[in-house]
Amino acid sequence: MASLAATFGRGAMTNGWCDIKNTDVILAMGGNPAENHPVGFKWFIEARKTRGAKLVAVDPRFTRTAAVADMYAPVRPGSDIAFLLGIVRYAIDKKRYHEDYVKIHTNAPFVVNDKFAFNEGVFSGFDEAKHSYARDTWAYEADEGTKAYKVDPTLQNERCVFQLLKKHVDRYTPEMVERICGTPKDTFLKVCEIVTSTGNAERVGTITYALGWTQHSTGVQIIRAAAILQLLLGNVGRPGGGVNAFRGHSNIQGATDTAGNTEWLPGYLKTPTDSQQTLAQHYDGGIPKTLNGQPWATMNYWVNYPKFMVSLLKATYGNAATKDNDWAYAWLPKVDSPRNFSWLYIFDDMYRGETTRAGGKEPGPEGFITFGMNPVGLGPNSKKMVAALSKLKWMVVVENHETETAQFWKAPKEYEGAEPSKIQTEVFLLPAASFAEKDGTFTNSARWLQWKWKATDPPGLAKADQEIVGRLVLAVKALYKKEGGTFPDPILNLAWSYSNPQSPDLGEALKEMNGKALADLKDDKDPTKLIKAAGQQVDGFAQLRDDGTTMCGNWLHSGVYTEAGNNAQRRSTADPLGLGMFHTWGFSWPANRRIMYNRASADAEGNPWDPTRAGIKWNGERWVGDVPDFKVDSPPGQFGAFIMLPEGVGRLYSPALNDGPFPEHYEAVEAPIDNPLHPKVSSNPASARFSTDKDVYGKKEDFPIVCTTYRLTEHFHYWTQHQQGGRLNEIQPGFFIEIPEGLAREKGIVNGSQVKVSSARGSIQGVAMVTKRMPTLKIDGKQVWQIGFPIHWGFAGAKNHTGPLANMLTPSAQDPNTWTPEFKAFQVRLEKA
């Protein structure tokens, strides 16, 4: 999601599930939607059946998606960037990009300053010691006086983004793609032809992906490559287009929207850092500057940041947040910069028994609360996870099953944990209700907030999450009230004014997230006009103020629970535009907009590229169609289409990421070959790695086989194996390892027999599934075998349904932007068990 935010302005699926039916071409890559999103996959089928859309599946395995695709292209895990940049090269080379779109809706004409360089696999600004980039050399060239960006509308300037991109991708010839990815040249060219058939006004294509792209040490840049391709083809903002990220869980989008990551507060407001001690400093460090005086003027919507931030502080601290105390900003925790608090780093601290803070080194964490998360199951390098938890004094696990995390202390011996008698960690397991046992919303990949109703009571002593949190909050507050403590203010002043503080009603919580007026809100232009009376729910984030007269728990979700009621509960299938937008079904952030960046669905004059699939159009007075991602009465030409970016246009070149403004093919941290493009800088130089004795990596000579991991339709993460004799365990009964026929022959492995797979970090054993569906690839001149296996099993679970943890083998190397581990490409050894 970091990638999409850095390219388009917001980190989420650009379009929506139902919108896929409007497409002409689907490139399904870095994901296996038929397997992992079978319900949403109906829209793929719809597009194929009703529009004759072409579905192209690119995957290391011949998947369920490939089974129903028009065409399948094999690719080696960890080579996606080469593949995508190969298509970008093809589009530019064959002039199969949407030129009019590129000129007005992307930063192709922007001129980059002359300090930017790319040599031998490294961009300018690299600090070898820190393994990180300084981004100042990546800046656009700007007029010294006006600070306006320099642009060349003809795209001829050799330092304009378009020319830089052309030069950058020139190395990704079909031959090079074949050499790196293993995709036969003819197959690759056929994919290129189909995908670039949408580089015009008449046709639209979509790219769908999921964790097959994110879980790499280059994950963000893979998605960047896809986003660049879609911008070039003019497929962003248009119905049937987009870069569509499919989330791995029913509510992962909602979690991300609501401070699921350490670097964000709700609504992607930024977590304050230690250098931002006042709100003013925080704004200064976080809000992008609007640069006026350029042809591509921008709304730079983030100028409204203070309204959202103050409203959030009012929601958090209530009356205690006043103008005089800087809206209680001081009470928000500040993270030590530049250190990283992503959860793997916390586990690294645990394991090492040491935490690096701004003030120096401190002992590692002594306690840990894990809420609906199973780090031992889902974290890479399971042995390290088990060892890290063994160092804690206490751990609280809030779960609906006794997960691997809850019983880490009795992990089987191959996890190399300490003797249970030697482990001092006190584990508290709080039984929690499952999703079906509580009300609330799910926010799906399409950013739709949909209310769900409790189906049944939780069993036994299990409690809904809100009750567990509520009780915890009240108890901690009482403790602080009684004992004082070092810094009681943020705890004691935390607003907790629910009608049932012990178990807040989630409808009330949703109302709080939507926000309300704390005083009568008058129209700025006409003070006699009352917009909202004090106490009323606001209609949306446009009504939020930075003067303390509004509160809002998550500005992005504002509009979900207005005076009209709980919009997440709407279930109308009315679709007047016929494009599957369903504006009165649930609520879609932002502002119930169904397709983001929809201004780009129209040309410079505001006419839709394709009138049969109009996102929005300018009728002379206002934009009509979908909820415009634009000021509704702003004429075309006034602002760029990408209102969240200071440039106002989509970024082919993005100076905002940690590992380069353009994507570049780097090998996975463990790979079967050295990078053919620049062997000396084989893997991502900026990728994040740990350095403990457990964080080991294998050599390709010892571990010659490429391995990947994935999920199965029949199972849900690490849950379903807890159901004794359940239907899902019946229809997909256990762990297996998919092995190509040729490799099986070579090793004398027969289908159904037991095999052992080892990486530098550990070994697991399982049933061999010998299959034609695992292609044999020729990589850089040599035959490379690849195998794979599903996650879903672990040492916890119902009798007969336990199995090995896939993550015993996976490495903890991470993407340097999102700190997502490289679960999808690593090296192993295979033998008969």
Add this chain to the structure above:
Amino acid sequence: MSQQLEIKRSSASLRGERTILREMPVVAKYIDTTTCIGCKACEVACQEWNDLPTIKTTQIGSYQTLPSLDANFWNLIKFHEEEVAGNVQWLMRKDQCMHCADPGCLAACPAPGAIVQYENGIVDVNPDACIGCGLCSTGCPFDVPRFSARTGKMSKCTLCVDRVTVGLEPACIKACPTGCLQFGPKSEMVALGNARVKQLKANGMTDAALYDPEGVRGTSVVTVLAHGSHPEWYELPKNPTVPMGVGIAKSVFKPLGIAAILGAAGATFLHFLRYGAKEPAEGGVAAKPVKSAGAKEDTVVGDQIVRHGTLSKIIHWTAAVTFLGALFTGLAIWTPIFGWMAALFGGLAVCRWLHPFLGSAFVAAMLAMVVYWVGDMKLTKGDSGWFGRKAIDYFFNRAEDPDVGKYNGGQKLFFFAAALLALLLLASGIPLWFPGEFTRPLREASWLVHDAAFILFAVAIVGHIYLGTAALPGTFRSMTRGTVTKSWARHHHPRWYSEVTGKSPGDDTTK
């Protein structure tokens, strides 16, 4: 589309089958394998709606839940990998009962009303009438019905007849996320299928076809296949028909068999009317039987000869009783004409249960008989005449063969034929007893062999009983009291008479 369930056809029914009051559209499931992603939602929905118990499965190296359908698993996606012109294909097809217009299961089913075809095309098992014999699975060209040890009945997809009746779609259709499953009037589903095939062909899948096999007059499951000329890749038979064996058993063997058995009974009756009893002038039946208990066979006791000792009699009567038991239980299953016989045993299901045990006991008795009597059954030169002249003389010319020992050639032939038929009945009966353990063609062959063997046996037994009772007075006593009169022996078995008494048949003066 709420429907009344009018029965169109019913298994093993003698008279008019239709209960129809009004025409119903035939319904059908539509399966598009080209948009099926093998997600198995239909499998779970089927299990849940039909309240089937969870099966314990194990990972055997496949995405497929089970190798094939199960009594407790009626809806199974078959996964098949195939390399076509260098490209891998992963074909997935939802397998279940096809609900044939011409259902082989119904044709094969011996239990009246156990399988019905409703007017809307649904073929359903009625568990109240089902006897769990498994013949339906032998009649099914798609290998669908399974015997459920849990219920003792056959079980298979009902096309959710309970849902369809009240206007709902089958559970599998309801659960399908991609829309590759549809449900409605068959004409609409076929139209949908044809349109899809056309689209696929236009899209380059030139081998696409709609599978709705003519051989069974179409099915209420129409399947779009990308590789229409290779249904076997989807584990579908190429040209399914109701197996020929079912037709032979039902349309040839059954009428011929009934005719043969009734004909044999009639023939013996007519023979008796025309020729009467064959009795020596002195009479075959002793006026005053002697007690022969414990006496050895082939010895003279008073004026009579011991023909069968106690063990012989036990063996014979065991064989006789078990044979008749197996025959009657079998006949009741075989045709509804003899269905009334089931009542003697407590119903058709009891017959099905009892029959193989009785049959096995019979074969065991036969085995004992062979061991015990084979010494007396040594064939002699003269026996060959019993294939021709001697038999005709015996039955129609009242002539007696002077060269007959304890058993005449006809009896020996009967003995060996009975032994052979018993063996055949056992061998063919086992696959019918445990249908789940044998392949369908073997079961089909066994069915025909079993039918043929029992018809021959039944005909022979009619003759045997006739000869042992009315035709030859005194003979029956040889199996009850164990003794025969000397005149009976002299008359019918002259050589044996000489061997036992040491006298030549002509010397007899006892009279």
